[in-house]
Amino acid sequence: MYVPEHFAETDLAALHAFMREYSFATLVTQHNGAPFASHLPMFLDAGIGPYGALLGHMARGNPQWQALTTGAEALAMFQGPHAYVSPAWYEPNPMVVPTWNFMAVHAYGPARILPQDELARTLHQLVDEHEQAFDPPWKLQLSRSMRDGMLGGIVGFEIRLGRIEGKFKLSQNRSEQDRRNVIAQLSQSAHGKEIAHRMSQDLERK
Incomplete structure (x- = not known):
């Protein structure tokens, strides 16, 4: 991703917080020689490796999971708030043009397919992460047959991050x-x- 220095966010804690808040990501890999993307919820485990790891799953019918078996680098893109900015909002200046403000994080790393026991644990983590906002939170408690059927229809993966x-x-x-x-x-x-709130926070921290 092209990142001019004045727009770069390099603080790992801030990047992780952003990835957790906007956790519905776009996963990009190569499939049959062409880019292939899926939109998936992801769980960030910050305790794995120097940059953390992303855990997720997709339908077994999605051919993208096959690209995750090779160890090749995958890209997960996290999109935050964004908005058009009119030059009419600036102080009078004939040398200004419209632009777009936005926040995005790209996370890269080699992927691997999760065995069934790790996939089951990841599903519990993902559900617990999002259910904590509710009172009472719903718990993932399935019968053995229902659990096995669900796990058979999806493929879990881990992306161990090498750069963000x-x-x-x-x-x-x-x-x-x-x-x-x-x-x-x-x-x-x-x-x-x-995005205005994010701009205010950034302005005050400088």
Whole structure:
């Protein structure tokens, strides 16, 4: 991913937090010599290796899982909030053009297929991660036959991360006043509120 220095996010804790918050990722591999993508929920285990590992699963009918058996590098893309930015929001300047603010993380690493016992454990982790927001949380408790049937229809995988790239394009190349103007404008729309909040956080931490 092309990442200009002023938009780069390199703090591992911040990258991990982003990947957890926007955990529905796009998994990209090669299939029959062409790019192949699947949209999948992923669970980040930060305790595996220096950068963590991504755990997930897909339908056995999805041919992409075959690309994960070779040990080749896979790419998981995490997309966060984004919004159009009008040059009308900047201080008067004839040399400005529209742009798009966004947040994205790309995570790379070799993949492997999980054996059934690890897949079962990963499913519990994924469910528990998302159910913790509810009271009471639902628990994954299946009969042996139902469990075996479910596991037979999916393929689990682990991507042990070797590098993570973060691009948080939040108008860091603009003046403080321009950034505050953009935040004020984006805050007025339902779609823009989230990226405006992220811009505010970034502005205050500098």
